Amino acid sequence: MNAQAASQDVIKEPSMLKQKAMIAANFDKLTSANETGQKIAATYVPGNLNELIMCFDMGNNLPEINAINNGMRKKSGAMITEAEKQGHSEDVCTYVKADIGNMSRGAIAPNGKPMPVPDLLLLSYTGCFTFMKWFELLRDQYGCETTMLHVPYEGDGKITQNMRDYVVKQLKEDVIPALEKVSGVKFDIDRLREYLRKSAAAEDNLVWVLESAKNKPSPIDAYFGGVYYIGPIFTAFRGTDDAVEYYKLLRTEIEARLAAGKGPITPEGELTEEKYRLVVEGPPNWTSFRDFWKMFYDEGAVVVASTYTKVGGVYDQGFRHDPDHPLESLADYCLGCYTNRNLPGRVDLIEKYMKEYQADGFLVNSIKSCNSFSAGQLLIMREIETRTGKPAAFIETDLVDPRYFSAANVKNRLESYFQMIDQKRKGGGSAAAA
Amino acid sequence: MSKTVTEIVDRCQALFEDLNFTSAREWKAAEPGRKVVGYMPVYVPREIIHAGGMLPLGILGGGEALEVIHGDAYYQSYICRIPRSTIELAITKRIDFVDGMLFPSICDVIRNLSGMWKLMFPKVYARYFDVPQNYRDDIGGNYYVEELRELKEGLEEVAGRTITDEDIRRSIAVYNENRRLVQEVYDFRTKQPWKAPSWEVYLLMRAGMVLPVEEHTQLMQDYLAAAEAEDRPMKDNCRIILQGSFCEQPPLNLVKSIELAGCYIVDDDYMLVTRWLLGDCPVDGDPLRNLASKFLHESMETAAKYEPDGTRKGQYLVDAVRDRAAEGVIFAAPSFCDPALLDRPMLANALSRADIPHISFKYAENSGQMQPIREQAGTFADTIKLWS
Ligand code: SF4
Ligand code: SF4
DSSP, X not given: OOBOSOOTTOOXXXXXXXXXXXXXXXXXXXXXXXXXXOOEEEOOSTTOOHHHHHTTTOEEEOHHHHHHHHHHTTOHHHHHHHHHHTTOOTTSOHHHHHHHHHHHTTOBOTXXXXXXXXXXXXXXXXXXXXXXXXXXXXXXXXXXXXXXXXOOOBTTSSOOHHHHHHHHHHIIIIIHHHHHHHHOOOOOHHHHHHHHHHHHHHHHHHHHHHHGGGSSSOSSOTTTXXXXXXXXXXXXXXXXXXXXXXXXXXXXXXXXXXXXXXXXXXXXXXXXXXXXXXXXXXXXXXXXXXXXHHHHHTTTEEEEEESGGGTTOOGGGTOOOOTTSHHHHHHHHHHHSGGGBOHHHHHHHHHHHHHHTTOSEEEEEEETTOHHHHTTHHHHHHHHHHHHOOOEEEEEEOSSOGGGOOHHHHHHHHHHHHHHHHHHHTTOOOOOBO | OOOOHHXXXXXXXXXXXXXXXXXXXXXXXXXXXOOEEEEOSSOOOXXXXXXXXXXXXXXXXXXXXXXXXXXXXXXXXXXXXXXXHHHHHHHTTTTTTOOEEEEESSOHHHHHHHHHHHHHOTXXXXXXXXXXXXXXXXXXXXXXXXXXXXXXXXXXXXXXXXXXXXXXXXXXXXXXXXXXXXXXXXXXXXXXXXXXXXXXXXXXXXXXXXXXXXXXXXXXXXXXXHHHHXXXXXXXXXXXXXXXXXXXOOOHHHHHHHHHTTEEEEEOOTTGGGTSBOSOOOOSSOHHHHHHHHHHHSBOOOTTSXXXXXXXXXXXXXXXXXXXXXXXXXXXXXXXXXXXXXXXXXXXXXXXXXXXXXXXXXXXXXXXXXXHHHHHHHHHHHHHHHHO
């Protein structure tokens, strides 16, 4: 293996400890809402309006994150079965079923305490049709107050003024009044500006970290490591001092790794030899996340850029939250999230990554649950192969449904893919390993 | 001489089976400069296409007869069948005469197909047609009017001419007439389902996907007259509503099987585009504003639309059961269909609260085995009859 000799107690970097403490504190805050009286909004990662929610002193509970947590703790399988027993189809997104199953089992957070039923479902309908049905389902079951923010899709690959106006108007006339009503707090736009300023500062450092992968060797893994790096900015921390602090720490650490010519940290230590540089499209599998990652670092494969780390905002292409145009910039943020971009736009972005990050290959992890990502990925793969001449491969897993992660199949597929990259380097052909 | 039911239905069946869309090709070839604009389920304002002198052509996948060879290379096994058979139609040049394609906002599969079309067929005008999920005139309405304007401009480029407000008003009137007839056919079937078997009504509405609207209106008039005149025996069937088939279409045999199993289908959600707008759209005033306001305030409920009032979720289905004097609901959704399958538990809850029996199954456009469905529908019919 390429990672340093496995060590059970790999030293945690300060940024990791910081993030862990932030998450724990947030769970404590959420699970004590019934005692503290704090109101809780539930919302999704893409189109997440955390700064706005904070303006009303409300907590932010993200059901996708709960599903991921339960997936990583290997609890999601039973929750999905529970939801299917209640009549939810085996064909639909497993985040939804993990969430519904979780709620009917008491919604126990990682701290062992139950999550409160949200006071408001903030249905930010960005980049995924399922989001709309998901909160309709929760509303049906729990009778929660719901407010909808419809974010139009970038069908022609651009944000038009009409789309922006539509989103801003909904924010002003629907979403903000709903938040005011539930929280009893009056909206203060200057407070929002202040949070957005902090968001932008954190975003600058996040982008620096993601782009550090352009170096050879890359000091980070932009997929398996990347999902930790995006944690705070995609969730309940964007706009907070904690997030600013976290990204400063992270950047300092990565700067040091870069200066020392070090590779990424893996669960088994540092990766010492970078053999393959990959761009990955699609979310990871969470139920076997560690095993999945190991299949890469054991072979010396480093993901240098990924699209999944853009679902909650495509910051590396220049977007920043803008305190001078607060509502407009929230609108542009929602409109620009990765899965809200059209297919040609996604192909262009991936092609850019392949070139700018000097990738050896392109890998699609196609997720059974997610039509938003998955429908069209085979064409994306072909386009990227044609445009870059680099070999591409396709694997199929699921997010939080353990029934759809076949470790042996994935491993075989990856091994033959890495061989293919080797052959290609030696001047061989480039057929897709689909 | 007036036409018989058999003649009308035979014609519709021939149109349905023709995967080369010969009638639309002939329409296009009849005059130089004619253009055809395809659209997928669930709703597009066909009035604007028509106003540009073009033929709106409903593309509902390849059905059971189309062998999908290329399409499977574009889709994973866990994605429904309609996008792959639609790609197949395009790759095999069966729709190579289509000058534009509209992809309505119904789900992420059709949404992404719009981008695939842009990549694969760059010469064809391809547009994702978004509609508001906010139903206030000054919010969703303003947004939608502007979307309609953009659509109109895009269609003007395809047509090679401007589309005036007057053109659109005239087309709205033509489609109002068509909607009235569609409603009459549905009402006729509700009253005398033995005289208008569902597979016939289905084929009649499918004909509306490919024929010029004026011809389709006439065809429905002819059908109503012929079906009324026909002497058909009334059977001891129960009356059900079919739900969830608004996009990928079931094989015709499935529609027939349900009736053979003892269920009259007295309402359905096939081809919602034909009756999306409820009742006439006003022809005076700003036509785009009229289309928008109709969409916001008087249009069909379906899974692709957000229901802002949680207490009303599924109420439209409960109301339909009452209005159509139905005794139960059969949920028949395509496998892997997010909108239909995610909506189903909520609709089922609403039905259960109203004590309306329901069953559900899934299909694909090329499902072969009808026996299990027939048995399930037969048992359902027996149960309903037993308890009614
Ligand atoms: S379908 Fe995809 S984007 Fe939508 S909720 Fe599921 S995983 Fe998320
Ligand atoms: S059948 Fe359902 S999932 Fe498939 S394209 Fe149609 S609406 Fe979308």
